[in-house]
Amino acid sequence: MDTDLRAGRQLFRIFYLEDDLGLSDDLRATIPALLPGTVVDWAGMIVDALDLLRRGHEYTLGLLDVRVPFQANKQPEAHPEVANALRQRGVALLIYSGYLQTADVQEYLNQKLTDPPLAVIAKHVGSGLIDEIVETIREWFVRVASERIDRAFRQLFDHPWESGFSFRGTGAVLSLQQDIIDYWPYLNSDVRNLITSRFHVQTENDTVVDLTLIPFAD
Amino acid sequence: MHPAESWASILTCRRALEFGGRHLFDLHFAERNAFSADGNSTHGVPNLAVIDQYHAALESSISRLTDKTHGWNLWESLPGSNRALRDAAVFDLGPSMLGAAVDTLRGTPYLVLNTRSLDLPEVARMRRQATVSHELVHLLQFETPAYRYWPARGRIGENRDPNWWLHEATALALESEISPAPTASFPLLWNWATSPEQSLEGDPYGTLAAPFLIYLGRRFGWDLLADVYRATEHDVEGMRGVDLLARALGRRGDSPPDFKDCFARGYCVDAAFIGDGASVLPAEIKDVIGPRALSGRFTRYPVDGAARNLVINHLGCRYFEFTPTQASRMLKVQVAIHDDADRLFARVELVTVGRSGLRRRTTLSPQPDTRLAATVEFSSEDVSRAVLIISNCAYGSGWATHDGLRVAISAQIE
Numbered sequence: 001m002d003t004d005l006r007a008g009r010q011l012f013r014i015f016y017l018e019d020d021l022g023l024s025d026d027l028r029a030t031i032p033a034l035l036p037g038t039v040v041d042w043a044g045m046i047v048d049a050l051d052l053l054r055r056g057h058e059y060t061l062g063l064l065d066v067r068v069p070f071q072a073n074k075q076p077e078a079h080p081e082v083a084n085a086l087r088q089r090g091v092a093l094l095i096y097s098g099y100l101q102t103a104d105v106q107e108y109l110n111q112k113l114t115d116p117p118l119a120v121i122a123k124h125v126g127s128g129l130i131d132e133i134v135e136t137i138r139e140w141f142v143r144v145a146s147e148r149i150d151r152a153f154r155q156l157f158d159h160p161w162e163s164g165f166s167f168r169g170t171g172a173v174l175s176l177q178q179d180i181i182d183y184w185p186y187l188n189s190d191v192r193n194l195i196t197s198r199f200h201v202q203t204e205n206d207t208v209v210d211l212t213l214i215p216f217a218d
Numbered sequence: 219m220h221p222a223e224s225w226a227s228i229l230t231c232r233r234a235l236e237f238g239g240r241h242l243f244d245l246h247f248a249e250r251n252a253f254s255a256d257g258n259s260t261h262g263v264p265n266l267a268v269i270d271q272y273h274a275a276l277e278s279s280i281s282r283l284t285d286k287t288h289g290w291n292l293w294e295s296l297p298g299s300n301r302a303l304r305d306a307a308v309f310d311l312g313p314s315m316l317g318a319a320v321d322t323l324r325g326t327p328y329l330v331l332n333t334r335s336l337d338l339p340e341v342a343r344m345r346r347q348a349t350v351s352h353e354l355v356h357l358l359q360f361e362t363p364a365y366r367y368w369p370a371r372g373r374i375g376e377n378r379d380p381n382w383w384l385h386e387a388t389a390l391a392l393e394s395e396i397s398p399a400p401t402a403s404f405p406l407l408w409n410w411a412t413s414p415e416q417s418l419e420g421d422p423y424g425t426l427a428a429p430f431l432i433y434l435g436r437r438f439g440w441d442l443l444a445d446v447y448r449a450t451e452h453d454v455e456g457m458r459g460v461d462l463l464a465r466a467l468g469r470r471g472d473s474p475p476d477f478k479d480c481f482a483r484g485y486c487v488d489a490a491f492i493g494d495g496a497s498v499l500p501a502e503i504k505d506v507i508g509p510r511a512l513s514g515r516f517t518r519y520p521v522d523g524a525a526r527n528l529v530i531n532h533l534g535c536r537y538f539e540f541t542p543t544q545a546s547r548m549l550k551v552q553v554a555i556h557d558d559a560d561r562l563f564a565r566v567e568l569v570t571v572g573r574s575g576l577r578r579r580t581t582l583s584p585q586p587d588t589r590l591a592a593t594v595e596f597s598s599e600d601v602s603r604a605v606l607i608i609s610n611c612a613y614g615s616g617w618a619t620h621d622g623l624r625v626a627i628s629a630q631i632e
Contacts, residue, residue: 009373157312169349170356170389171382171422173318173330175375181323200224202324210324212224215261215309 011037062086066097098123145186244302261309275350282396289441319356344399351397355389362447384459386424391431404506482565482609521629535609542598546631549596556624563612
């Protein structure tokens with residue numbers, strides 16, 4: 001049920017719950033293609049989803065259709081188990097449904113979730129739905145990646161060294177460099193500016209091709 | 219773009235380092251000019267003594283690392299190039315970092331060293347020396363198959379590469395051997411001293427493994443560490459850091475030591491007695507961070523099933539001390555291994571320390587009831603203490619690495 005990472009490093013992992021095979025096939029193909037470095041783990045019903053969660057992967061995002069069958073040969077219903085399991089792990093949720101105004105879906109959204117979701121999208125027919133979902137995911141990835149690099153960057157260059165118990169050096173610089181290379185397409189302009197204050201960055205087609213640590217400008 | 223071109227506008231001074239008739243390094247720096255608006259006020263060194271220290275430390279570290287004792291290879295010269303083989307830039311790296319070796323995607327790897335003084339002057343001088351030695355080891359590692367071809371190479375750095383601990387432990391061990399400031403890193407070994415049950419693979423910074431590599435270097439020759447990195451691409455594929463160490467150790471001389479024996483009977487025992495005259499590990503480690511922690515001390519007998527709840531991770535160990543009584547003549551120690559599968563990996567040694575300081579080591583042997591046991595002389599007139607050393611040697615790929623060894627210790631005196 002997992003889509004493999006086709007090339008490069010895994011940057012993000014999405015947990016995807018959807019019983020519509022046509023839509024799920026489209027999104028499982030489109031997301032890794034438009035958001036490189038993304039792995040999508042898909043389940044079509046609640047029991048499979050709970051099995052998948054037991055594997056212990058860390059997820060960047062939960063992408064959930066609200067009404068899905070609990071198990072095979074059951075009718076789709078609004079079951080909150082998967083959403084709550086993801087929220088308890090601190091995973092942000094992107095929820096969509098074709099029945100946002102119905103009572104069961106409203107109850108799912110308003111009462112049974114431990115936290116409000118990242119976004120709720122009304123499911124509608126046509127390619128616009130996929131575009132809307134992918135763009136919302138991209139915005140979330142930009143936020144996650146930018147926060148990650150910002151934190152690592154400041155830890156390396158700004159935090160005072162604690163004598164005897166911690167040190168920063170080659171391992172930290174190389175980790176940060178690799179993160180910059182991997183996450184560059186997802187970094188916002190503030191973080192890119194932060195990076196270029198300390199690194200000379202060479203890019204080709206928005207891909208980092210070389211980095212050099214430089215004296216920052218006054 | 220060559221790294222030096224990225225620094226050129228601010229780091230306007232250059233000092234060359236020649237070694238063996240080759241132009242080995244260029245040190246790029248600026249002199250501090252408080253009135254300058256071009257970056258020198260921040261990145262310039264306060265005085266040239268800083269550059270003198272870095273230059274001297276580079277020269278002495280290169281000389282030591284590439285001698286026959288240590289066995290590291292220098293970089294190949296590029297035909298027709300008049301550049302130095304490597305560059306080192308000295309500028310303000312902030313308050314967190316002493317220095318780093320930086321690998322690049324397209325250019326040549328280089329060193330960065332901090333202008334800032336992060337300590338009192340005398341300590342800062344020692345840290346500069348130690349930092350140069352440490353980072354130079356990384357710069358040499360970058361050229362080796364063990365660094366280039368590791369299966370995890372796509373995951374670079376301390377929080378990604380599961381073998382990063384080996385790179386750091388090697389740099390820490392060699393830093394303590396070749397640097398004019400050999401003890402500078404010893405405060406970092408605090409967890410090694412207080413938690414011997416942790417795996418030497420257990421931290422990416424190499425602080426849990428560095429003393430083992432120091433032991434190997436002192437016991438079997440420092441060029442052993444260079445040999446670890448001399449593995450070919452084919453060797454490296456599928457091998458982890460510990461495998462490469464074991465492999466290099468297994469190629470020492472005509473009757474090479476067994477890795478597990480070397481770890482359990484050699485290193486773990488030696489580390490229990492660090493600071494006494496016979497210990498291979500440098501006494502300064504104990505001076506800085508104290509002895510390795512005991513997990514139990516027994517003065518009353520019999521002891522029945524002690525330490526049941528304590529665990530030992532792979533390539534870790536625990537120490538238990540027994541004190542003789544006025545009436546004791548012999549000490550019988552029995553160790554029950556909790557999990558049958560762990561019997562293959564557990565090594566148990568009992569070392570008595572005579573009043574004269576003489577150590578005598580006994581390996582506990584299997585009994586018909588599956589426990590391990592040994593009986594040793596334990597007169598208070600002749601013996602000051604006995605130390606039981608239990609090691610977990612379950613390392614390797616997949617299932618072979620097994621943490622959580624648990625035992626029960628019983629002891630009686632006669």
